[in-house]
Amino acid sequence: MSLEPFGARLRRAMDERGPLCVGIDPHASLLADWGLNDDIAGLERFSRTVVEALADRVAVLKPQSAFFERFGSRGIAVLEKSVEEARAAGALVVMDAKRGDIGSTMAAYAETFLRKDAPLFSDALTVSPYLGYGSLKPAVELARESGAGLFVLALTSNPEGGEVQHAVRGDGRNVGATMLAHLAAENAGETPLGSFGAVVGATLGDLSSYDLDINGPLLAPGIGAQGATAADLAGVFGAAVRNVVPNVSRGVLRHGPDVVALRESAERFAEEIRAAVTAA
Numbered sequence: 001m002s003l004e005p006f007g008a009r010l011r012r013a014m015d016e017r018g019p020l021c022v023g024i025d026p027h028a029s030l031l032a033d034w035g036l037n038d039d040i041a042g043l044e045r046f047s048r049t050v051v052e053a054l055a056d057r058v059a060v061l062k063p064q065s066a067f068f069e070r071f072g073s074r075g076i077a078v079l080e081k082s083v084e085e086a087r088a089a090g091a092l093v094v095m096d097a098k099r100g101d102i103g104s105t106m107a108a109y110a111e112t113f114l115r116k117d118a119p120l121f122s123d124a125l126t127v128s129p130y131l132g133y134g135s136l137k138p139a140v141e142l143a144r145e146s147g148a149g150l151f152v153l154a155l156t157s158n159p160e161g162g163e164v165q166h167a168v169r170g171d172g173r174n175v176g177a178t179m180l181a182h183l184a185a186e187n188a189g190e191t192p193l194g195s196f197g198a199v200v201g202a203t204l205g206d207l208s209s210y211d212l213d214i215n216g217p218l219l220a221p222g223i224g225a226q227g228a229t230a231a232d233l234a235g236v237f238g239a240a241v242r243n244v245v246p247n248v249s250r251g252v253l254r255h256g257p258d259v260v261a262l263r264e265s266a267e268r269f270a271e272e273i274r275a276a277v278t279a280a
């Protein structure tokens with residue numbers, strides 16, 4: 001049986017828990033800071049601690065697949081378990097795997113993360129549209145069928161992204177804006193919120209030249225370690241701030257391994273975000 005559409009589930013979670021998304025990014029340096037070994041047991045302990053601390057209170061947890069893949073098949077097994085436990089505790093899971101390939105291969109990635117009974121099924125998946133937005137079609141279709149969602153890289157938080165995303169096309173529109181337009185079309189008519197989100201960095205300054213009104217969520221990484229703050233959100237996103245899911249990874253994770261300290265840190269970010277959204 002398919003789930004209620006991701007957009008509807010996300011809107012409800014944002015209303016009930018606030019919009020904060022915390023990343024599960026087990027960097028080797030964080031494992032060391034937490035007194036853990038850079039091995040499978042350390043990875044498992046790290047991930048379990050984040051899930052235990054936060055899955056019952058934040059709207060979204062976003063495991064960064066790379067840090068699990070680093071350990072091979074046993075790392076993937078930990079990732080699978082983390083996804084399952086986080087979802088069981090009530091968090092929505094956005095798998096940050098940033099997949100993107102020609103359509104026929106994209107279909108296999110979609111089967112991996114978006115097929116309801118797949119071992120790594122997640123509520124949403126980050127994808128790269130830079131083989132052409134149309135290459136994502138199998139993922140869009142399977143997400144719709146399963147009640148899952150996508151977050152498409154539109155305007156990324158890293159300084160190098162502009163080389164591709166700000167490139168101006170023949171029609172005068174830049175590439176990032178084109179991705180936002182594709183997503184707006186995908187989400188047209190959906191209530192209360194479409195399931196096809198954009199990744200738009202919180203680090204990018206004033207984005208008023210973009211139409212961020214895509215009727216879908218805007219995943220906004222960059223708060224904390226990359227220098228953006230919750231207070232920046234209104235200035236960056238304007239009226240679209242209501243649909244922003246701000247992501248913080250290292251900014252929260254550096255407070256571990258103490259569960260209470262992790263919770264307090266997430267709550268501080270959540271408060272700052274609430275204040276920024278209310279003021280907008």
Ligand SMILES: O=C(O)c1cc(=O)[nH]c(=O)n1[C@@H]1O[C@H](COP(=O)(O)O)[C@@H](O)[C@H]1O
Pocket residue numbers: 023025064096126155156157158199200201221222223224225226247248249250251
């Ligand atoms: O898709 C993402 O989540 C993402 C897109 C982007 O433009 N920038 C970005 O930082 N991210 C991810 O968001 C997380 C940011 O981590 P921190 O900088 O530690 O908060 C990492 O897992 C990145 O891979």
